[in-house]
Amino acid sequence: MNQATQDFIRQHQDDDVRQLAFLGSKNPEVNMPFALDQIRGRQMARIKLPRWASIDGIIYPPHISMEQCSSEQTALYKAELAARLLGNSSLSSLRGEIVPQGDNSKICEFATKSTVDSEFAQNEGTCGKQQILTKTGVCVNKAKSDACSGDSVAEIEFVDLTGGFGVDFSYMAARLGAKSMYVERQKHLCEAAKENFERLGLKHVVVKNGDGVEVLHAIPNHSGLRVIYIDPARRDDAGNKVVSLQDCTPDVTRLQEEMLQKADFVIIKLSPMLDWHRAVSELRCVREVHVVSVNNECKELLLVLSARNMDENSRLRICCVNDTQSFVCDDAEMASTVTRIAAADLDSAQYLYEPNASLMKAGCFGVLSERYSVSMLSKNSHLFVSQFSVADFPGRSFRIRAVSSFNKKELKRHLQGIVKANIATRNFPLSVAELRKRLKLKDGGETYIFATTLSDDSHVLLITDKILENA
Known part of the structure; x- marks a missing residue:
């Protein structure tokens, strides 16, 4: 790497590589493909590999290798x-x-x-x-x-x-x-x-x-x-x-x-x-x-x-x-445990739990159910409920504010005053975008709504508030 290339990388380390690509003709002594890889690589490394990015002289590979490497x-x-x-x-x-x-x-x-x-x-x-x-x-x-x-x-x-x-x-x-x-x-x-x-x-x-x-x-x-x-x-x-x-x-x-x-x-x-x-x-x-x-x-x-x-x-x-x-x-444990299924009326359900991505991938639902004394809403919903709050559940925890069917009057009553919400679907026939359009709700806010299917195959909305960690 010649001095001109080193200087170019140092001078433009924070610049947009898409714009820098047009400067090749003005900088004939600069190895422009290599320089752009280094600038782009270090910018990615600041997020993905912060310790590497803090060290001068690290050589970064082409873009696809940076995308594929571990964090x-x-x-x-x-x-x-x-x-x-x-x-x-x-x-x-x-x-x-x-x-x-x-x-x-x-x-x-x-x-x-x-x-x-x-x-x-x-x-x-x-x-x-x-x-x-x-x-x-x-x-x-x-x-x-x-x-x-x-x-x-x-x-x-x-x-x-x-x-x-x-x-x-x-x-x-x-x-x-x-x-x-x-x-x-x-x-x-x-x-x-x-x-x-x-x-x-x-x-x-x-x-x-x-x-x-x-x-x-x-x-x-x-x-x-x-x-x-x-x-x-x-x-x-x-x-x-x-x-x-x-x-x-x-x-x-x-x-x-x-x-x-x-x-x-x-x-x-x-x-x-x-x-x-x-x-x-x-x-x-x-x-x-x-x-x-x-x-x-x-x-x-x-x-x-x-x-x-x-x-x-x-x-x-x-x-x-x-x-x-x-x-x-x-x-x-996985072979010996059975996942508890919640009653469809949800009368005693006060808290809702969404397992984290690793648990969803592993499928340890029976062990999860037994270890934390929680019940799954239905076989394919992969959402859990309990009457009492469960500390340290490996996922997100929510306090159930209301459970609504899709009856228009019931929906109107439970959604009164809510103009925006975070919506998720689990084992549900509509996509998030379709459901949001139907409910006429904007994205965001403090309310979390889960659309899912219960053990009796009925479709419901669970309107919840997120429980913050260490709350």
Whole structure:
């Protein structure tokens, strides 16, 4: 990168890249495509990867790679997960700390294996205590670029077979503190990774430009490898998204035996659209399923595989995480619990609960119903009610103000004085837009209206007030 390009990036770091694209003819010495990638990448990183954005000299990839890479919160989650699997949980990781993104977005980091539910606290000091990232401009050592020799591979304790931009790898390698290998097929990403890992102050890092499957084959059995991380590409040659395991690249169903034989633990990152039940059935030795959400949007599905100490009595652990909320159960609990269904009259229902996105994905409704003594409105509504307030429900909680049928007079009476509301539908024939038009209500305000179907197939509106956290 020449000086003209560096100066252009520095001068225009806050400008609109769409407008900057027209300045190419006026700045012939500037590598404009590269400069625009850097400006756009750093702007995205300020929200998605704030610690990376705070460090000068980070090289950002093209736009699509920035969109597809993990956020800082989810990368930290995986780092704490890997540390827990290897028994490296420090005091801060035992608390399961949280990293803020933007104003309010937070991701929970998983606590110790022995806990029933994860414990959470502020994550402000985690990276400072664990030295995940160094201060701007500080370089601890240079990332190495080793050939895939038997000696170098045999020393590796953590390998990322699908390195990409290197976000997940950087946090996991720094957290584990072991000799780690980043593997990536695309040469330009490897070159960027070398520069970035140096600026991030990562120690004991090997950058390998090559095919992850070939590197896996080169790793000898009983090499001391502790963790394999793999994030299969979820797009086909035409760029279309795929969700089945066999359609992803590489196909982990074909690699699972070799990975299980060569590492203590295998962590597989999959699309949140994937059916985790099907994935578990297609893989062997799945010990944990993690459904990770940020701001109530499901971001990742993580599977932990291990053949170590696996027997017929081993249970599958399901971990649902959304910001500061966590819910943990196992497959035996899911099989033995039955979801309570609320009576259609709702006479005793005073409170309404909407499970968070991770729970909706995992489908642990029977365990949720039993553990919190709540009843679901109907089999497919996925909304719960109770007579008494339930503290710490993993989702949103509301106080029911009124329950209305769609009788015009009844609707008019219950909606009197309401000019705007937040509307949601669950198992209901109309869309939110259609219902809003019918009710003649604007969006927003303090009122929350849920349109749903009860156990007797009747359609109702539940008019509620949101219960704020710590209220």
